[in-house]
Each structure stands twice: as structure tokens, then as C-alpha cells.
Amino acid sequence: MAALQRLRFGHQASLRTRLMALALVALAPGFVAVLYTTQQIDMLRRAEVADLALRGARQAADETNRIIAGVESLLLAVSRVPAIRDGDVEGCSAYLRDLGPHLPHLIAVSVLDLNGRWSCGSLLPADPAVAYSDRTYFRESIAQDGLVLGLYTTGRMSGRAVLPVAIAFPNRTGEKGGVLVATIDLAWLGTVMRERGVPREGSLTIADREGTIIAREPLSQRFVGTAIPENFQRLMNAPAAGVEEVRSQDGTKRVLGYIPVNVATPGLYVSAGLSSHASFEAVTNAALYAGLVILAGAVAALCATWLVGSRAFIHPLERLNRVLTRWRNGERGARTELTADAGEIGVLGMQLDALMDEIITTQTKRDLLARELSHRVKNTLSTVQALAMATLSGPQPARDLLPEYLQRIAALGRMHDVLLHDHWESASLLCALEGVLRPLCPDLTRVRTKGEDCELPPQHSLSMTMVLHELATNALKHGALSTPHGSIDISWTVDRTDAGPLLDFAWREQGGPPVREPSGRKGFGMRLLTRAFAGSGTTTLRFEPDGVMCRIVFRLATGRQLAA
Numbered sequence: 001m002a003a004l005q006r007l008r009f010g011h012q013a014s015l016r017t018r019l020m021a022l023a024l025v026a027l028a029p030g031f032v033a034v035l036y037t038t039q040q041i042d043m044l045r046r047a048e049v050a051d052l053a054l055r056g057a058r059q060a061a062d063e064t065n066r067i068i069a070g071v072e073s074l075l076l077a078v079s080r081v082p083a084i085r086d087g088d089v090e091g092c093s094a095y096l097r098d099l100g101p102h103l104p105h106l107i108a109v110s111v112l113d114l115n116g117r118w119s120c121g122s123l124l125p126a127d128p129a130v131a132y133s134d135r136t137y138f139r140e141s142i143a144q145d146g147l148v149l150g151l152y153t154t155g156r157m158s159g160r161a162v163l164p165v166a167i168a169f170p171n172r173t174g175e176k177g178g179v180l181v182a183t184i185d186l187a188w189l190g191t192v193m194r195e196r197g198v199p200r201e202g203s204l205t206i207a208d209r210e211g212t213i214i215a216r217e218p219l220s221q222r223f224v225g226t227a228i229p230e231n232f233q234r235l236m237n238a239p240a241a242g243v244e245e246v247r248s249q250d251g252t253k254r255v256l257g258y259i260p261v262n263v264a265t266p267g268l269y270v271s272a273g274l275s276s277h278a279s280f281e282a283v284t285n286a287a288l289y290a291g292l293v294i295l296a297g298a299v300a301a302l303c304a305t306w307l308v309g310s311r312a313f314i315h316p317l318e319r320l321n322r323v324l325t326r327w328r329n330g331e332r333g334a335r336t337e338l339t340a341d342a343g344e345i346g347v348l349g350m351q352l353d354a355l356m357d358e359i360i361t362t363q364t365k366r367d368l369l370a371r372e373l374s375h376r377v378k379n380t381l382s383t384v385q386a387l388a389m390a391t392l393s394g395p396q397p398a399r400d401l402l403p404e405y406l407q408r409i410a411a412l413g414r415m416h417d418v419l420l421h422d423h424w425e426s427a428s429l430l431c432a433l434e435g436v437l438r439p440l441c442p443d444l445t446r447v448r449t450k451g452e453d454c455e456l457p458p459q460h461s462l463s464m465t466m467v468l469h470e471l472a473t474n475a476l477k478h479g480a481l482s483t484p485h486g487s488i489d490i491s492w493t494v495d496r497t498d499a500g501p502l503l504d505f506a507w508r509e510q511g512g513p514p515v516r517e518p519s520g521r522k523g524f525g526m527r528l529l530t531r532a533f534a535g536s537g538t539t540t541l542r543f544e545p546d547g548v549m550c551r552i553v554f555r556l557a558t559g560r561q562l563a564a
Helices: 002-079 089-102 136-143 186-196 230-236 276-328 344-392 398-421 429-440 458-477 524-531
Strands: 106-112 118-121 161-170 176-185 203-208 213-217 242-247 253-259 268-275 447-450 487-497 500-510 537-544 547-555
Touching: 002 089, 002 106, 002 161, 002 176, 002 186, 002 203, 002 242, 002 253, 002 268, 002 276, 089 106, 089 118, 136 161, 136 176, 161 186, 176 186, 186 203, 186 213, 230 242, 230 253, 230 268, 253 276, 268 276, 276 344, 429 447, 429 458, 458 500, 458 524, 458 547, 524 537
Parallel strands: 447 487
Antiparallel strands: 106 118, 106 176, 161 176, 203 213, 203 268, 242 253, 253 268, 487 500, 500 547, 537 547
């Protein structure tokens, strides 16, 4: 029993596992579809953010280029002023001082001679003798033609952070007459960048060619004038603009679009960063919500599978198993009591209950038949014993009487076959007639029957067989069948009465030799004919000139007629 219980629980767990696996398999396409969609959305968003970051860097670079280009145009225009070309200090200073208020982005515009000394400008230096020959932008301007973008520095005249822009100008003779220098106010540049706007948690950085930050949003006070960290130096000197996800100096993780030095803006490095968190927050939240919805759906589906599977499969199967176990243990009254409401397993339970009922009925019937068979066997043995005593107790030798005895036993056996075919419930009258007459009289054309076939109850079947056998045997030896022209008419009717159906059976012989009623001691056949239905019916036997007439009337217990 313990092994059976373990096996049962093992199968329960296995079935539940299969149901859960089936639910997961059903959910798998949804999982894959959502994961694929989320991945595609994430890829598209990353590409979009990268494009936005690079576009922001290009816009900042373009804006810076426009500022520098404007300063360059200003310096070129100023370099053509006669007072500057002629070295007119007073005229130059007056001109540049008048020009200064109209240039809010510039701290000062100054003219330096070929030795780097201040000649004139929009601002008067504290020490006019101070030379600027040590400045990089001055040396480069003397050494080459065109605009020179300097490095981050602190102005000697203003004491403020500036970005110098210089260009050499010719004198009247066409030779280099000096250097024009405009210093861009980095505070003003920071204000412009701040007003330009930076996305939430984003960043914008502009640095000179040596990596010193000249503008930064946010936290400009903290980073302007500081060097770009060493791990970002590779971006400054990259061969082309690009995008990379990095962790910025302020600790924020950003998607950084960068323009290396001399790629878009000569002498400057520009980068624009978009916060990874802010940029991907919506996608991340959507993916998180989708994952939570999928997880909730999966949990709900698995719980539903567990509950529905337990209700629809496990519990009914457990009930079936328990009932079968009780049935094996001898509880014949155990039933599943399942209904069609439980689905296919409920229908199976109903069929099992019906089968158990049929088995009980069959077993009961079998036990009844076994008892009936035992009773019939005893009666048959008594009949055989009576036949033996009646047949073999006469004066003739037993050897001469043996064929007659065996014929009677054979007739009894044939009726037993008929009864066994119908499970000892009844026997057909026509079958009884054929079983008796065919072995004795192969030519049945001399025997005419009339009547609807009916079922004889077991208690009368054997009696009718023995009576018919005695009548047929007598007809063959002494009656109608002993001559070539004799015949037998057999007829019967079944009358329906309140007490049950009543069989009226008649045997009439014709065309045989004259018969007469035997005198003296009656033989076994006469006694059998007159006593076969004693107590359950009446038997009338007459010896008429045309032949023997026998009429038997008795009640049919079953009352069921069969079609002929």
C-alpha cells in the first residue's frame, strides 16, 4: 500500500509538472515576442540617443565656429583700418575704445607690435611695458598666416579667463606690421552655452587643443580651467567624430557625442552628453513594466494551471485512484460519484461507476446462476438416476435397453445445451422441438408445427424435452412415424391471462397403425407422460383410432414470446 501511495503521488507530481511545463511552453512565444520587441526598442532608442548626442555636439561646434568666425571677420576688418596699419597709437586706441562697447563677447581687442609689446587697444593695460611675446598665440601668429586660436588663459589686462584669437596684419608696405588679438570672454561663452540649454542630466564641454576646459555645463565653476581627464584624451585626438557611452567627470553615466580637435572646429574639442538614465528611463521603465506584466501573467497562468489542473485533473484522478484502491480492497460499494460537470474525467468516472454496477450485477447474477446450476445439476443427476432405474429395471437385459437409455440421456443433454445458451433463463419451444425430433426423425416434412415460438421456463424445459422424446420415440416404434404415410401435427397457443401466460400444447398423430391404450402395468414412458407436469399443469393422453393425441397445459413463468 505504501508503494502504491508513493507511486500515486509521483504520478500526481509528474502530471502537475507536465501541466506547468505546458503552460510555460504556451507562454514562451509571448515571452520571446516581448523580449524581442523590448530589445528592438532599446536598440532603436540607443541609436536615437547616439544620434541626438552627436547632433548636439555638432550644433555646439557649429555655434562655436560661428563665434570664432565672427571674431575673425572683426579682426580682418579692424586690420584694414588706416590708423592701425600706420601705427597711429592715438587713433588706434580711440577707434578700438569706441568699438569695445559694441563687442560684449570680447573683453579686449589689442594691437601688439612685432616684439609682443602692447601698442593700442580697447583696454589700457596696467603696465603698458608688459610684453606678450611669451604667449603661444603671438608666436604662432608671427610664424604663420591666418587666424590663430589660442589656449585657455587669464588675461593680463582683465585678470579674467579668456580665449585669445589672433591674426597678423600687414603695414603700408605689405609686410607684417603686428598682431591683432581679441580675447573672448569665457564667462560670456558659458552664459551663451547655458542659455542654449542642456538636456536634463546632460552635459556640454568645450576644451582647447591642449585639453583645458573653456566652457562646461553643468558645473562650469567647477570644471572651467581644469584639464580633461586622461581617459578622455583619446576622444580629443580621435580621427573622426563619434559616440561613446562613458561615465563623466561628475559621476553621471552619459552617451557622449564628441568632435575631436581640428575635425570641425580648428583648435577646439567639443562634446555633448545625454544622461543614460534620463535617455533610457522611459524604455527601461516600459521594459520593466512589460516584464512585470509578463511575470504577473505567467504567475497568474501558472496558478490558474495549478488550480484548474488540480480541479479538472488531479483531484478527479485522485478520486478514481482511491475508489479503485477501495474496490481492490473489497469495498464493492465504493463509487467515484463524478458527473459530467467534471469534464472528460467526470464522464470516465461515470463510465467506471456504471461498469462497477454492471460487475456487481454480473457477479450477483453469476452467483445466482451458480446456485441455480448446482440445483440443476442435482436435479439432472436425479433425473439421470430415475431414467436409469426406470429403463434398466425391467425384465429385459440391460444391454438391450442401453440404446433407449442413451437416447433419453442425449435428449436431456440437448435441452441442457439450449438452456446453457440462454444462461439457464429460458428455452425456445421451437428449439426444444428441433432438438428432440431432428435426431430421431431426419425427415421433418412429416412433422407439421403451428404456433408462435415462446420461451419455456427452465423448470418446464427439461420436462417438455423428456415428454417430446417419449412421444417421438413411441411414434417411431409404434405410431405414425412407423409407417411411410403417417404424420404428426403439433400446435400450440399462448393465452394471456391475469395470472400470466398459459401454454396449450397439442400432439396429434395421423396415418399410423391403429393404436390402443396399453393394459396392465404402465411402463416408464406412460408414467413420464402423465407425471411430467404434475403440480404445475395438466397432461391429457388419448389413444384415438387415427393415432395418439397428447395435450399439455401449463403456465409460462416468463410470459415472453419470441418472433418465429
